[in-house]
Amino acid sequence: MKSVRYIFRSPLLLLLLSTFFLTGPRAAAEPLTLKRAVQLALTHSTAMAQASADEQRIFASYSEARNQYVPQVVMGAGLGASWGFPLSLEGAAPSIFNVNAQSALINPALREFVHAAREEIGAGRLQTKDQRQQVTEELVITYVELVKWEEMLPKLIQTYADAQKTQAMIKQRLEAGVDSQAEEQKAQLTAARDRLRTLQARGAIDVLREQLGKLTGVTGSSFETVPESVPALPEIKQDEDLRSKAADSSLALQVAELRARAQAFRAKGEHRSLWPSVDFAAQYAVLARYNNYDEFYRKFERNNATVGVALRFPFLNFSQRAHAQAADADTIRAKKQVESTKNQVSQEVLKLQAAQDVSQLEYELAQSNINAVEIRMNSGTAGIHDEADARTDLAEKFNALEDAKFQLLRARIGLLRATGDLDTWAQQ
Numbered sequence: 001m002k003s004v005r006y007i008f009r010s011p012l013l014l015l016l017l018s019t020f021f022l023t024g025p026r027a028a029a030e031p032l033t034l035k036r037a038v039q040l041a042l043t044h045s046t047a048m049a050q051a052s053a054d055e056q057r058i059f060a061s062y063s064e065a066r067n068q069y070v071p072q073v074v075m076g077a078g079l080g081a082s083w084g085f086p087l088s089l090e091g092a093a094p095s096i097f098n099v100n101a102q103s104a105l106i107n108p109a110l111r112e113f114v115h116a117a118r119e120e121i122g123a124g125r126l127q128t129k130d131q132r133q134q135v136t137e138e139l140v141i142t143y144v145e146l147v148k149w150e151e152m153l154p155k156l157i158q159t160y161a162d163a164q165k166t167q168a169m170i171k172q173r174l175e176a177g178v179d180s181q182a183e184e185q186k187a188q189l190t191a192a193r194d195r196l197r198t199l200q201a202r203g204a205i206d207v208l209r210e211q212l213g214k215l216t217g218v219t220g221s222s223f224e225t226v227p228e229s230v231p232a233l234p235e236i237k238q239d240e241d242l243r244s245k246a247a248d249s250s251l252a253l254q255v256a257e258l259r260a261r262a263q264a265f266r267a268k269g270e271h272r273s274l275w276p277s278v279d280f281a282a283q284y285a286v287l288a289r290y291n292n293y294d295e296f297y298r299k300f301e302r303n304n305a306t307v308g309v310a311l312r313f314p315f316l317n318f319s320q321r322a323h324a325q326a327a328d329a330d331t332i333r334a335k336k337q338v339e340s341t342k343n344q345v346s347q348e349v350l351k352l353q354a355a356q357d358v359s360q361l362e363y364e365l366a367q368s369n370i371n372a373v374e375i376r377m378n379s380g381t382a383g384i385h386d387e388a389d390a391r392t393d394l395a396e397k398f399n400a401l402e403d404a405k406f407q408l409l410r411a412r413i414g415l416l417r418a419t420g421d422l423d424t425w426a427q428q
Contacts, residue, residue: 029222033229034143038426040216041139042132051131058124062117068110071103071280082291093304098285105309106278112269119262123255130251136426137417139215141410146208147227148406149201152399156198159395163191190392197399231428233412234421249420253338260334267327273320276313282306 042048080094092098104110167187173179213219284305287293314320416422 029224031226032216032218032223033226034140034231035229035427037143037212037216038136038139040218041135044215044217045135047131047135048128051128055121055124055128058117058120062114062121065110065114065117068104068107071101071282074100079288080291084292086291086293092283093285093287094291095285096288098283101280101282103280104277105280108272108275108277109269110277112265112272116262116265116269119258119265123258123262126251126255126258130255133251133417133420133422135215136422137413139212140413140422140426142208142212142215143225144230144409144413145406146205146212147225147230148402149204149208150225151227152402153198153201153205155398156194156201159398160191160194160198163187163194163392167191194395197395231425233409233416234425250418251420256334256338260331260338263327263331263334267324267331270320270324270327273324274314274317276311279310279312281308281310 075098077097078092078094079096082094086093088094167184167190170179170184170187174181174184209221213223282305284303287302287304289302413422416425
């Protein structure tokens with residue numbers, strides 16, 4: 001009974017038991033590789049569904065503008081009785097049956113609007129591709145961070161166990177009158193920090209598994225990560241101009257350029273709305289004899305047809321002129337947006353390069369510190385306090401090393417997206 005009470009009072013044993021029960025069932029879970037996770041995320045993503053719907057809407061707008069050159073045919077009837085001279089019904093003679101057809105024939109403004117809609121289609125496709133890369137980047141970062149914490153957890157548990165052993169030894173030395181109360185408090189603080197770090201790792205794993213499950217549509221407890229499925233990052237050549245490559249490959253920049261061109265076409269179309277236009281029109285109607293047409297027209301025909309063209313010349317339309325001027329302002333704004341996007345892409349690449357360099361230096365420094373600490377621990381000349389300090393420093397450098405490696409990996413993933421190579425890398 002005493003041993004049972006000891007188990008439930010020991011924080012380390014409770015932590016080990018919780019880790020076993022939480023991770024034990026995952027041993028039989030289905031492996032989820034990075035490539036498969038990316039495929040599931042792209043299929044399950046609501047953002048991708050929204051991007052696809054926007055692309056369909058843009059294509060429908062293009063079809064709406066282009067199909068104005070196709071005759072629109074309307075069939076119907078305008079039945080009605082007449083007393084006296086037969087008047088029109090809704091602008092047309094009352095008829096038993098009628099067919100009307102109308103389409104644009106020569107319309108300079110409509111031609112520019114069609115060109116603008118075509119450019120919007122290209123922008124919509126690139127926007128969908130950019131959304132795809134955003135989903136891929138989010139999934140990859142979540143996956144590699146989960147792998148990081150899962151690989152760190154056993155090491156953190158071992159570090160916490162060593163801290164507890166040191167704390168127990170110092171407590172014995174304190175009871176023997178060899179150490180002071182301050183050394184015991186220092187050992188307690190070190191153990192508490194190690195325990196907190198372990199609990200943080202456990203919590204991060206649970207949160208990341210839930211987030212990865214939401215991204216992929218897979219239950220968080222039904223899969224296990226495969227660290228070997230994360231491809232090696234491509235080597236960066238020192239003479240490679242990443243800024244130029246990112247500017248050329250940036251989907252956001254290409255989308256901004258296409259939308260600026262579309263806006264320029266729309267502005268031109270607004271100006272050409274003041275130009276003459278020619279429309280095709282045709283009409284056929286079967287008129288009724290009870291509408292008194294034969295009493296007022298010497299020769300009455302039941303079947304009547306009209307085919308011709310209509311010329312429109314809006315030579316006095318100040319409202320349209322103001323609308324065209326507003327479109328010119330939107331065009332200027334769109335061009336400036338392209339320049340802003342280009343500068344933003346360049347700054348983002350420089351930031352990623354700087355983050356990569358800093359992370360690499362931190363990695364090398366942490367590795368050097370770890371090697372130095374190991375040499376001190378293996379020399380056998382340090383006392384228990386020196387060994388405890390060395391172990392604490394080793395744990396801190398290990399944590400810093402893992403954080404630096406993850407930040408480096410995150411920066412490199414962002415750089416892959418900026419240069420347009422993320423999809424190819426993730427699908428390896």
